Amino acid sequence: MAVKGLGSGPVTPYAECRKLAELVQTVASGNERDLFLCTSIFSYALGNTAAQLLDSTRQFEESMPQYRHLMAPLARQLRAMNSNCKPADLKRKVKDVWMQALGKMLPRFDLVIVDEAHNLRAGRESSDRNRLLATLLGDNQRIKRLLLLSATPFDRDLGQLRNQLALFGFKAQADLPSGNDPAAPDMHAALARLLVRRLNTLTLGEVAHTRNNCSPHCCKRRSASICRKTARTNWWTSMSIRMRH
Numbered sequence: 108m109a110v111k112g113l114g115s116g117p118v119t120p121y122a123e124c125r126k127l128a129e130l131v132q133t134v135a136s137g138n139e140r141d142l143f144l145c146t147s148i149f150s151y152a153l154g155n156t157a158a159q160l161l162d163s164t165r166q167f168e169e170s171m172p173q174y175r176h177l178m179a180p181l182a183r184q185l186r187a188m189n190s191n192c193k194p195a196d197l198k199r200k201v202k203d204v205w206m207q208a209l210g211k212m213l214p215r216f217d218l219v220i221v222d223e224a225h226n227l228r229a230g231r232e233s234s235d236r237n238r239l240l241a242t243l244l245g246d247n248q249r250i251k252r253l254l255l256l257s258a259t260p261f262d263r264d265l266g267q268l269r270n271q272l273a274l275f276g277f278k279a280q281a282d283l284p285s286g287n288d289p290a291a292p293d294m295h296a297a298l299a300r301l302l303v304r305r306l307n308t309l310t311l312g313e314v315a316h317t318r319n320n321c322s323p324h325c326c327k328r329r330s331a332s333i334c335r336k337t338a339r340t341n342w343w344t345s346m347s348i349r350m351r352h
Contacts, residue, residue: 184197
């Protein structure tokens with residue numbers, strides 16, 4: 108928590124932001140709160156037509172009037188256009204101004220926790236949401252510590268794990284050994300420094316069973332090669348990824 112009070116509770120209640128405007132308002136009112144955000148707010152759909160984009164510039168000016176001058180040139184261009192045209196180049200520029208202004212407002216974070224982090228495994232340029240997250244949180248090393256939560260941090264492609272780390276600015280940690288085999292000795296050692304394994308265990312008849320078990324019953328139903336592959340692949344499931352700058 109940002110500031111701990113008597114009884115170990117937060118001095119200021121946490122803020123839950125479900126829209127980009129709520130995040131702007133919360134940050135503008137002070138940086139002492141813990142924030143709970145839905146990553147979908149960073150998708151910030153603006154529409155496609157000139158009229159819709161112009162409306163988004165008005166929302167920007169209302170939310171962040173101190174940065175009105177950043178959006179003013181684009182707003183003038185949009186007013187001069189046919190309201191039904193679709194200026195894709197200006198749309199990208201409008202989003203860039205939103206990112207620039209948010210970057211000026213957001214504080215530094217001692218800890219960022221990302222649930223279902225595998226949703227970001229496609230990397231920075233795969234979506235506007237990922238690009239905004241990378242620009243706001245990764246490019247300027249705004250995060251001191253990062254905790255990624257996922258049952259499937261990667262799906263047979265370690266590049267997906269590298270993408271998640273790099274997106275948040277942890278490029279040194281994303282510089283894993285070459286190759287794509289988590290069982291390779293050098294890769295195994297590198298991943299062991301980043302990953303915390305949590306394994307669900309179920310006790311049946313005084314015998315502990317886990318999702319990684321490859322029992323004889325399993326082998327009767329599937330070939331031994333598939334069982335070996337499953338055991339190796341699942342070795343890295345249900346992980347937390349933790350690191351610090």
